[in-house]
Amino acid sequence: MLQHFPSDKIICGVDEAGRGCIAGPVVAAAVILPKNFSNDFLNDSKQLSEKQRNELRPIIEENAIAFGVGIIDNHTIDEVNILQATYLAMHQAIEKINKQIDLLIIDGNRFKSYKNIEHKTIIKGDGKYIEIAAASVLAKTYRDEIMENLCLEFPIYHWQKNKGYPTIEHRNAVKENGSCIYHRQSFRLLKDEQLNLF
Numbered sequence: 252m253l254q255h256f257p258s259d260k261i262i263c264g265v266d267e268a269g270r271g272c273i274a275g276p277v278v279a280a281a282v283i284l285p286k287n288f289s290n291d292f293l294n295d296s297k298q299l300s301e302k303q304r305n306e307l308r309p310i311i312e313e314n315a316i317a318f319g320v321g322i323i324d325n326h327t328i329d330e331v332n333i334l335q336a337t338y339l340a341m342h343q344a345i346e347k348i349n350k351q352i353d354l355l356i357i358d359g360n361r362f363k364s365y366k367n368i369e370h371k372t373i374i375k376g377d378g379k380y381i382e383i384a385a386a387s388v389l390a391k392t393y394r395d396e397i398m399e400n401l402c403l404e405f406p407i408y409h410w411q412k413n414k415g416y417p418t419i420e421h422r423n424a425v426k427e428n429g430s431c432i433y434h435r436q437s438f439r440l441l442k443d444e445q446l447n448l449f
Contacts, residue, residue: 253293253381255286260353264382265345267337267358268296268390272415273425274408274434275398276324277333279340280389281348281355283316284382295377296387301395308392311385318385319347320393329437338363344386358383405431 256262267279293311296304312318321343328336342365345355355362355370358377362370373379377387395414402410407428413421415433417440425440434440 252289252291253379253384255284255288256354256356256380256382258354261351262382263345263348263352263355264376264380264384264386265341265355265357265362266296266377266383266387266390267340268387268394269415270333270337271417272435273417273421273438273440274325274410274415274431275401276322276394277328277336277340278323278390278394278397279321279337279344280318280386280393281321281341281344282311282318282382282385282389283348283350283352284311284385285314285316288314288381290381293381293384293388295375295384296391298378299388304388304392304395307388311388315385317348317350318389319344320389321345321347322393322397325433325435328435332437333435334361341365344390356380356383358387401433405433 263281263283265281267277269277293307321340323336323340345365352368355368357372360372360374362372376383398410398414408424409420422441430440
């Protein structure tokens, strides 16, 4: 079971979803949880099924002291690059928190300071601390919902299944039909080389 970050400070967990996709936005979430909050099923969103994530989302939202979600679209990603777009999404999510934050804990190893709030990056933090895991679930479920809605507009790319990630099926659809307005043109849409992640 995950633990709370060991501190008496007001902790806000931050994580993102969709960094490695070739279509759609990058989405980040920021969450402050009560110190006594616990949930036996909450984990890094990648370790959970879609059903589990969708069941956890309302539990997190109802129990959180505050939460925010940031969404940066594919056009901005192409303009500023995925790293900067991820920072923008995280900052947007934090900005929506209307409570005092003493310390931001961020999944991963890089972050751009937000205002003068102290922050700590934690590699694989979504599998260690409940605050980051909660943020990872919100980011993932909000992003999946966006991709399912975009799929209604462009069903040929099967985003209801691949959520914009570069699966063989997704890339074959791009090869056959070309890209659309939601694809990230700065990414390698058809090559199997590693995408420009950070």
